[in-house]
Amino acid sequence: xxxxxKVIRNKNLKEKIAFNIxxxxxxxxxxxxxxxxxxxxxxxxxxxxxxxxxxxxxxxxTKGGIFPAIVGTLCLxxxxxxxxxxxxxxxxxxxxxxxxxxxxKRFIKLMTNNLAGIPSIVFGLFGMSLFVNTxxxxxxxxxxxxxxxxxxxxxxxxxTEEALKSVDNSFxxxxxxxxxxxxxxIRKVVLPMAFPNIITGIILSVGRVSGETAPIxxxxxxxxxxxLPSSIFDQVMAxxxxxxxxxxxxxxxxESRPIAYGTALVLIGFVLIVNLAANALRKYFGKKVKxx
Amino acid sequence: xxxxxxxxxxxxIEGTLFLSSTITTLAIxxxxxxxxxxxxxxxxxxxxxxxxSLVVNKNNPINELSAQQIKNIFDQNITNWKTxxxxxxxxxxxxxxxxxxxxxxxxxxxxxxFLPQCISDYTxxxxxxxxxxxxxxxxxxxxxxILTTPKVTITQFISQKEWFPTAQPAAQLGVLALxxxxxxxxxxxxxxxxxxxxxTSIYMAEVANPKVRNFLKPLVELLAGIPSVVYGFFxxxxxxxxxxKLFDLPVGETALAGSIVLGIMALPTIITISEDALRxxxKAMxxxxxxxxxxxxxxTxxxVIPYSxxxxxxxxxxxxGRAIGETxxxxxxxxxxxVIPHSFLxxxxxxxxxxxxxxxxxxxxxxxYKALFALGCILFIITMAINLIVGYVxxxxxxxxx
Numbered sequence: 225x226x227x228x229x230k231v232i233r234n235k236n237l238k239e240k241i242a243f244n245i246x247x248x249x250x251x252x253x254x255x256x257x258x259x260x261x262x263x264x265x266x267x268x269x270x271x272x273x274x275x276x277x278x279x280x281x282x283x284x285x286t287k288g289g290i291f292p293a294i295v296g297t298l299c300l301x302x303x304x305x306x307x308x309x310x311x312x313x314x315x316x317x318x319x320x321x322x323x324x325x326x327x328x329k330r331f332i333k334l335m336t337n338n339l340a341g342i343p344s345i346v347f348g349l350f351g352m353s354l355f356v357n358t359x360x361x362x363x364x365x366x367x368x369x370x371x372x373x374x375x376x377x378x379x380x381x382x383x384t385e386e387a388l389k390s391v392d393n394s395f396x397x398x399x400x401x402x403x404x405x406x407x408x409x410i411r412k413v414v415l416p417m418a419f420p421n422i423i424t425g426i427i428l429s430v431g432r433v434s435g436e437t438a439p440i441x442x443x444x445x446x447x448x449x450x451x452l453p454s455s456i457f458d459q460v461m462a463x464x465x466x467x468x469x470x471x472x473x474x475x476x477x478x479e480s481r482p483i484a485y486g487t488a489l490v491l492i493g494f495v496l497i498v499n500l501a502a503n504a505l506r507k508y509f510g511k512k513v514k515x516x
Numbered sequence: 517x518x519x520x521x522x523x524x525x526x527x528x529i530e531g532t533l534f535l536s537s538t539i540t541t542l543a544i545x546x547x548x549x550x551x552x553x554x555x556x557x558x559x560x561x562x563x564x565x566x567x568x569s570l571v572v573n574k575n576n577p578i579n580e581l582s583a584q585q586i587k588n589i590f591d592q593n594i595t596n597w598k599t600x601x602x603x604x605x606x607x608x609x610x611x612x613x614x615x616x617x618x619x620x621x622x623x624x625x626x627x628x629x630f631l632p633q634c635i636s637d638y639t640x641x642x643x644x645x646x647x648x649x650x651x652x653x654x655x656x657x658x659x660x661x662i663l664t665t666p667k668v669t670i671t672q673f674i675s676q677k678e679w680f681p682t683a684q685p686a687a688q689l690g691v692l693a694l695x696x697x698x699x700x701x702x703x704x705x706x707x708x709x710x711x712x713x714x715x716t717s718i719y720m721a722e723v724a725n726p727k728v729r730n731f732l733k734p735l736v737e738l739l740a741g742i743p744s745v746v747y748g749f750f751x752x753x754x755x756x757x758x759x760x761k762l763f764d765l766p767v768g769e770t771a772l773a774g775s776i777v778l779g780i781m782a783l784p785t786i787i788t789i790s791e792d793a794l795r796x797x798x799k800a801m802x803x804x805x806x807x808x809x810x811x812x813x814x815x816t817x818x819x820v821i822p823y824s825x826x827x828x829x830x831x832x833x834x835x836x837g838r839a840i841g842e843t844x845x846x847x848x849x850x851x852x853x854x855v856i857p858h859s860f861l862x863x864x865x866x867x868x869x870x871x872x873x874x875x876x877x878x879x880x881x882x883x884x885y886k887a888l889f890a891l892g893c894i895l896f897i898i899t900m901a902i903n904l905i906v907g908y909v910x911x912x913x914x915x916x917x918x
Contacts, residue, residue, distance in 0.1 A: 242817070
């Protein structure tokens with residue numbers, strides 16, 4: 225009896241130690257996130273004001289605002305989404321609704337996974353070689369948008385597919401039994417039900433696109449360009465590239481530090497808003513679907 | 517009639533959807549074509565810049581010099597022809613930068629009209645001379661011997677250590693240091709991220725109550741959403757000076773800084789995938805273990821973790837993949853010195869960082885440009901291999917459990 229008590233005490237002690245280690249490690253992970261966020265917010269909040277957001281950079285990017293970079297990033301987000309949303313959603317619909325568990329389905333999934341695993345700098349190389357040099361778009365919004373769009377395509381495809389998969393088959397069967405065609409079923413029944421999750425995926429990919437630097441380095445990003453783009457064949461500044469430039473190779477790194485903090489905060493703020501929006505949408509629509 | 521239109525319309529839509537689904541395949545094919553078309557061009561070129569050549573005295577028995585030998589000669593590490601297999605004769609360097617040491621301005625002529633003659637004379641008179649000159653000057657009437665340089669080969673490209681793509685007279689294209697640098701930083705990152713990530717995922721899946729889990733989950737997603745430049749900026753401002761002070765180093769931009777930043781960045785990948793894997797453990801198995809008197813930790817360690825080991829392996833490999841391909845953060849914090857790393861407290865340079873830092877300055881279509889695309893090919897092959905391994909590991913799991 226005494227021995228078995230000892231064994232029990234021993235194993236419970238082990239459990240305590242192990243679980244506390246897990247707790248501490250999880251805390252480290254959370255703390256590193258908190259450290260990064262609070263550091264950027266603490267240093268950047270004093271820089272942010274209306275002028276900073278709406279003025280052109282001045283004095284070798286040590287003063288003024290980041291307006292052209294914000295506009296540039298918005299252009300790139302819009303451009304890449306125009307490309308990635310229709311193709312990605314269509315592709316997801318085809319994979320989930322039209323293909324059976326066939327070789328083709330597995331092949332497409334493998335290719336989508338592989339595309340998702342390719343490093344962003346390789347997309348940059350590819351975009352430069354195809355869009356900038358071969359198709360002669362030059363460094364332009366369209367070249368950058370297509371490169372970025374291609375990069376987030378797997379995200380859009382996967383989330384669409386997951387969203388469609390979560391729609392119960394009985395809805396499809398019900399619609400088909402009422403005499404609707406396959407397309408009508410998809411349009412009127414499946415897509416509306418999957419819509420919230422598809423939108424969530426798209427919002428998250430917007431967040432990803434807005435923060436990527438490597439793919440736009442050689443396809444669109446301008447070092448310093450204090451004017452707004454007038455066509456899709458113009459170069460633009462972009463927030464992430466701007467942050468990279470002023471924190472590593474600007475004309476005066478020390479003096480432009482505040483601008484760098486501000487830019488980092490705007491970038492993080494954008495990502496935060498995007499994440500919160502995605503979560504809120506998920507919750508809101510989740511309730512709505514259940515109520516129906 | 518209407519029915520006919522309807523069914524045609526449906527066919528058209530289905531066709532459009534099908535075409536959309538082919539785009540990922542098309543994209544991969546295009547990436548392979550464009551990347552490798554430029555990258556393979558590296559191996560058909562001489563490392564000496566086009567329009568220039570190396571010339572020696574016509575009695576010199578040397579016919580060919582490798583890129584490395586040329587560099588050593590011009591860096592004056594090799595000063596005698598005997599070292600590279602020639603006669604015992606000291607090497608005299610002659611190039612247009614130091615031509616005033618050999619000839620006066622009047623001898624060369626105001627518009628360099630006598631320059632070809634000077635070069636020709638000098639190489640003829642001195643048996644040990646090696647000159648790096650434009651091919652314009654070695655045309656008709658030139659009496660020296662033009663050396664050939666072997667073209668860049670794949671084995672050389674991968675096995676040589678020195679990466680000086682813009683070096684004169686011969687570009688040094690050895691990527692071994694870059695490959696090792698990439699692996700070194702990624703290895704460090706995974707050493708940091710794996711224990712943290714695994715512990716967090718086990719905590720989320722097995723220990724934490726649902727409330728804590730619902731609080732942690734969005735935080736991890738947020739960690740994944742932070743742009744890599746912001747990580748790089750944080751590393752540059754906080755981690756780099758911290759390491760410099762802590763270890764009393766001349767510079768803080770080290771492999772360690774890169775590993776820490778990459779480790780944080782790889783965390784979300786590892787946590788999400790291994791947590792998903794841990795959650796696939798059937799409840800029946802866990803409950804059976806608990807019913808046999810095992811406590812929660814014993815169940816976790818001996819049932820849950822072994823059951824989900826393939827998922828955890830996949831998470832670790834994907835984490836490494838993320839670290840290998842990451843560009844901006846590494847570029848900003850590792851110092852970018854193209855040397856083979858010996859410790860974590862030295863600057864290193866990775867493949868993605870090299871591409872990002874140098875492509876802007878490399879003239880399009882030149883050797884340097886193509887060599888950077890060849891680096892892209894190496895990166896592409898590594899990440900493809902990682903994807904295939906992950907696919908293999910995950911498929912193995914299905915086989916075992918059925």
